[in-house]
Amino acid sequence: MSRSSNIPAATLSFRIILWLLAFVTITPFLLLLLTSIKSKADVLKGAFALPAYPHFENYVDAWSAGHFNIYFWNSIIVVIPVVAASVFLGLLTGFAFAYLSFPLRRTLFGILTIGMMVPAEAFIIPLYYEMRYLGLINTYAAVIVPQIAMSIPFSTIFLASAMQQLPDEILEAAVLDGAGRFYILRKIVIPLMVPAMSTLALFLFIWTWNEFLIPFILVNDDAYRTLPLGMLFFQGRYTVNTPVLTAGAVIVIAPLILTYLVFQRRFIAGLTAGATK
């Protein structure tokens, strides 16, 4: 096959198909955005018809009447401590698994990997009763604490493998200078871990923002619901009001899209590095 002569034509048709596919892939999001600025009357004219003028009041409705202000705030209140505590604890346990020896090392590592494979669905019932026993159902702690615990295996393994790639010489020099372990962790390891820590924080942010099961089971008071949960219960109340429903969906996904567009390279580099290890 004389490939060289075929390339321009072949790639052009390929490219058209690829761009069509890309367009179809994001069409649900475009429709969401379009519908979120329509009036109820506009919606009746057809899903693809443009509104006469944009109805931003749908966002106001979703924000205040639809309680998205509460849900959004709750998501922020949950995400910040989960990400911060998971990175912090991941640094400590990762440091131990990367550099220190202790009894049952392999066993403990195995137990951690079990937690990475078993989905939350498998232990949600005991967790629910544990939270009830502790009196934490319908509190922020019910959503925050288990999610920190669930992210410890990934944070530990992710940061431990990044730490193992640091050259030994740096640490040896510090030890020779008489620096203690904690000093070395704080002053030498952590500054060098900033890129790995920010990739980890990015993953944890997206996972926590998107988490459904934990708040779904452990919280049933509207005052503590995070955005994905709020969306579900909001749908129950507003099924007929499509514009406000779609405005709510945009409020949930807009922070994700912004984060993704800003940190795309870091996110995909971290993802593929982790995936092929």
Added chain:
Amino acid sequence: MKRSPLDGSEHTSWIYLLPGLLLYAAFVFGPIVAALGLSLTSWDGLTVPKWVGLGNYVDLFSDDRFYIALRNNAELMIFYCVLPLVLGIALAACVWNLKQREQLALRTFLFLPYIMPTAVLGIIWAWLYNPAFGPFNQFLRAVGLGAFALPWLGDFDFVLPAVGIVATWYFFGFCMVIFLTGIQRIDPSLFDAAKVDGASARKTFFWITLPLLMPEIRVVLLLTVIASIKSFDLIFTMTRGGPANATLVPNIYMYQLGFELNRFGAAAAIAIVGALLTFAINYAIHRLVGSQNKG
């Protein structure tokens, strides 16, 4: 492991380990062990749990609904694993030849669904599929395919593919990105050599690209198979397992048994079977799908 220069007293090592491990033990590993124990009891959530041994498991494997759930899950794997894998490889092989900027732009769009919360995607797609005012059927009617404008999520035969397509849409861009880095990892001189030898594009793909992508294929299979076994959010928000068990999967069944019928022992048994299935498939993929670099 080689000894690190920092290694020393084992006692102080625990200072670093304990905070994370204790939290993990209290809220993840403990509950996993408790679920295992719970699955051997009969418990309504109020009275004292009654020991039933393997009774819940015996009941489960003579329960028609559980088999329906397993069969639906197996069918969903076509949409969770097979289609994204095939589409992902094909797309990566096409996109790879394009210029850097165009590659980046396509990747940005195709990858977008993967960062979204699946629960919210379920709600969005339930609206898209709505038989009365959903955009999907409006589109079909507009292009003259009105005969196919079905009540997708209410149709016993079409609901599973309708939900499955959403999973395919969610995963295929992710698969493409993984394969794209895989192709970039391959030594370009291999492609040059194939060209010199006069190999066609198809032959190059099947004899060079595909075999060298085995590590990526394994990763993609692992992640998507596990995702399909634990599928809950998407199906719960779209159909709740209906109509008439047509999209019932083990985790939905577990939710119904546990949180709707208060049969927590039986629900825990499903959770444990799911976890064991995950381990088994994980092991099988590690053993069966060969890879050059062992990982």
